[in-house]
Amino acid sequence: MRSMTELKLMKGNEALAEAAIRAGVDGYFGYPITPQTEIIEYLMTERPEKRTGMVVLQAESEIAAINMVYGAASTGKKAMTSSSSPGISLKLEGISYLAGAELPAVIVNVVRGGPGLGTIQPSQADYFQSVKGGGHGDYKLYVLAPASVQEMSDFVEDAFDIAFKYRAPVLILSDGLIGQMMEKVILKPQKQRMTNEELIEKYGDWAVTGRKGRERNIITSLDLKSEKMEARVHRLMKKYEQMEKEDLRFEKINCDDAEYLIVAYGSSARISQKAVQLGRAKGIKVGLLRPITLFPYPKQALFELADQVKGILSVELNAGQMVEDVRLSVEHKVPVEHFGRTGGIIHTPEEILEALEQKIIKNGSIKHHKSRESSIL
Amino acid sequence: MEVSNIIKAENQVFCKSKLMTDTALSYCPGCGHGTAHNLTMEVIDEMGISEETIGVAPVGCSVLAYDFMNIDMTQAAHGRAPAVATAISRLWPEKYVFTYQGDGDLAAIGTAETIHACNRGENIVIIFVNNGIYGMTGGQMAPTTLEGMKSSTSPYGRDIETMGSPLKITELIANLPGVYYVTRHAVHTHKHARKAKKAIQKAFENTRLKKGISFIEIVSNCNSGWKMTPLESNIWMEENMFPYFPLGDIKVGGILKK
Numbered sequence: 077m078r079s080m081t082e083l084k085l086m087k088g089n090e091a092l093a094e095a096a097i098r099a100g101v102d103g104y105f106g107y108p109i110t111p112q113t114e115i116i117e118y119l120m121t122e123r124p125e126k127r128t129g130m131v132v133l134q135a136e137s138e139i140a141a142i143n144m145v146y147g148a149a150s151t152g153k154k155a156m157t158s159s160s161s162p163g164i165s166l167k168l169e170g171i172s173y174l175a176g177a178e179l180p181a182v183i184v185n186v187v188r189g190g191p192g193l194g195t196i197q198p199s200q201a202d203y204f205q206s207v208k209g210g211g212h213g214d215y216k217l218y219v220l221a222p223a224s225v226q227e228m229s230d231f232v233e234d235a236f237d238i239a240f241k242y243r244a245p246v247l248i249l250s251d252g253l254i255g256q257m258m259e260k261v262i263l264k265p266q267k268q269r270m271t272n273e274e275l276i277e278k279y280g281d282w283a284v285t286g287r288k289g290r291e292r293n294i295i296t297s298l299d300l301k302s303e304k305m306e307a308r309v310h311r312l313m314k315k316y317e318q319m320e321k322e323d324l325r326f327e328k329i330n331c332d333d334a335e336y337l338i339v340a341y342g343s344s345a346r347i348s349q350k351a352v353q354l355g356r357a358k359g360i361k362v363g364l365l366r367p368i369t370l371f372p373y374p375k376q377a378l379f380e381l382a383d384q385v386k387g388i389l390s391v392e393l394n395a396g397q398m399v400e401d402v403r404l405s406v407e408h409k410v411p412v413e414h415f416g417r418t419g420g421i422i423h424t425p426e427e428i429l430e431a432l433e434q435k436i437i438k439n440g441s442i443k444h445h446k447s448r449e450s451s452i453l
Numbered sequence: 454m455e456v457s458n459i460i461k462a463e464n465q466v467f468c469k470s471k472l473m474t475d476t477a478l479s480y481c482p483g484c485g486h487g488t489a490h491n492l493t494m495e496v497i498d499e500m501g502i503s504e505e506t507i508g509v510a511p512v513g514c515s516v517l518a519y520d521f522m523n524i525d526m527t528q529a530a531h532g533r534a535p536a537v538a539t540a541i542s543r544l545w546p547e548k549y550v551f552t553y554q555g556d557g558d559l560a561a562i563g564t565a566e567t568i569h570a571c572n573r574g575e576n577i578v579i580i581f582v583n584n585g586i587y588g589m590t591g592g593q594m595a596p597t598t599l600e601g602m603k604s605s606t607s608p609y610g611r612d613i614e615t616m617g618s619p620l621k622i623t624e625l626i627a628n629l630p631g632v633y634y635v636t637r638h639a640v641h642t643h644k645h646a647r648k649a650k651k652a653i654q655k656a657f658e659n660t661r662l663k664k665g666i667s668f669i670e671i672v673s674n675c676n677s678g679w680k681m682t683p684l685e686s687n688i689w690m691e692e693n694m695f696p697y698f699p700l701g702d703i704k705v706g707g708i709l710k711k
């Protein structure tokens with residue numbers, strides 16, 4: 077059966093875990109935390125060591141797990157970890173090392189509300205952490221934001237493709253809503269794990285596997301000579317530039333004739349899509365721009381849409397984070413406001429439409445350039 | 454006699470392992486790290502496993518171990534080498550995987566990774582260089598700093614009332630069921646170095662036989678951090694470190710020595 081595509085009803089977290097096995101991932105290292113524990117539970121139950129030879133290990137902490145990913149990635153293997161917000165905070169040193177040492181790896185954050193222990197309910201409050209660095213140093217993550225169970229499944233392979241294309245860590249930024257909900261999902265057929273020879277053939281002979289038949293390889297993020305370290309930083313920046321040129325992903329919904337625009341990703345995008353339908357039914361010409369990658373960000377698309385629309389509402393499950401990037405992208409051409417709930421409360425389509433009417437349609441043109449504070453209901 | 458008549462292969466008693474690169478060591482003259490590196494490389498060379506071995510360097514004075522050891526190596530975050538080595542060994546069960554770590558790295562920031570990798574019985578070698586101080590950052594107190602010993606963060610000597618007792622992590626590790634071989638050595642004389650080398654050899658043999666954790670502590674000096682001459686530091690080490698960290702086997706073949 078697994079040699080073909082399969083249609084199943086699954087939780088987002090489970091779909092992601094199954095996709096990892098089917099994508100031929102070599103190693104998963106994790107530590108339990110709600111709302112993503114189903115990922116490691118599913119993997120342990122599925123016995124992937126029997127299905128594909130995939131190694132699944134429960135680490136002693138998120139710190140150990142990300143460093144296990146670092147070890148596996150050092151040897152050129154496809155390695156991943158998943159966690160939720162507090163656990164991702166613990167992983168950040170390791171993520172920075174992965175970026176610095178130029179290692180391919182996939183990290184999944186099924187976001188819950190914070191700060192601190194916060195709440196186990198869904199949130200998008202890790203936007204800043206995900207796209208503005210998070211860990212120390214000059215680096216970025218390629219960030220994919222799934223908005224459905226299908227994308228939880230599909231993005232695993234996409235993430236590894238990008239990770240290996242650039243030899244860089246990739247983040248799948250989900251949230252408790254997408255992770256926990258059940259939907260139909262089409263699972264891709266099982267792929268074989270790649271052999272060492274295939275990995276070398278496809279991605280080059282850079283990994284540490286024992287230096288048989290070649291000069292030794294070294295994986296490190298350390299350069300004590302400033303010129304060499306600066307060259308490393310420049311190399312990273314080149315990768316990020318190339319990502320912006322070649323691997324930006326976004327989706328425009330009902331934007332052709334739009335007079336107003338909602339920008340939202342992940343679970344907020346799904347709910348906003350419904351708000352757009354409600355608005356259209358009331359005769360409001362509203363469209364939705366859904367960034368699928370949060371870095372790279374659809375700056376140009378937003379810049380262009382700002383010539384067309386009268387105002388933009390950034391809808392996020394947080395106190396106002398992505399709204400800053402929307403404002404940067406549109407360069408003050410139109411008013412941009414934020415709407416979002418926190419604490420694990422999920423906004424309804426009606427609330428979003430109301431916010432659009434209150435903050436943008438009624439006040440937008442008058443308040444232009446004056447109102448900059450985000451407001452939380 | 455001409456110098457050139459003396460420097461001849463047949464007169465050579467000790468030499469650098471073929472597996473050590475020609476890069477000048479970054480260690481202070483008199484430091485034990487260089488000897489510990491050389492012994493490790495001699496063993497790997499003599500066992501003919503240099504192409505099958507993956508080393509994990511720590512954060513500490515030996516962070517640049519990969520510049521000196523002519524094998525494939527990866528450099529781990531401070532304290533995390535056992536986690537890094539765990540994944541490598543799990544994904545490459547036929548390879549020889551070792552970590553090389555200092556006492557701050559292994560017994561302070563990396564305590565959890567050390568204990569859990571050992572408790573899982575990962576099939577790896579851990580070489581633990583205990584010099585009782587944070588050498589790299591300029592001589593701060595380590596978990597292994599002796600009672601009364603001065604460091605830049607215990608300038609009046611380690612006070613066990615407020616700073617805790619020096620941690621015998623090696624004895625702690627030895628008590629874990631998953632651990633196969635635990636031994637403590639020194640490398641400051643060639644007699645000691647020869648014994649240490651035998652232990653390292655046994656450790657890599659254990660990996661070959663898939664026996665699990667082989668843990669080798671090397672009690673070493675840090676003449677710079679201790680603010681002594683190399684000779685003074687070795688004498689101080691024998692007089693003060695060895696009584697607290699006694700040399701010898703602690704666990705062999707999975708059985709604790711009495």
Ligand SMILES: Cc1ncc(C[n+]2csc(CCOP(=O)(O)OP(=O)(O)O)c2C)c(N)n1
Binds near residue numbers: 513514531555558
């Ligand atoms: C997360 C983190 N904390 C602190 C440091 C700074 N630091 C570098 S090496 C070191 C101590 C190393 O001591 P030890 O492991 O005993 O090695 P030695 O230099 O004595 O061989 C510290 C605290 C660091 N690099 N990373």
Ligand code: SF4
Binds near residue numbers: 479481484485675678
């Ligand atoms: S500071 Fe100490 S441990 Fe580091 S190289 Fe010098 S003597 Fe060796």
Ligand SMILES: [Mg+2]
Binds near residue numbers: 587
């Ligand atoms: Mg030390």
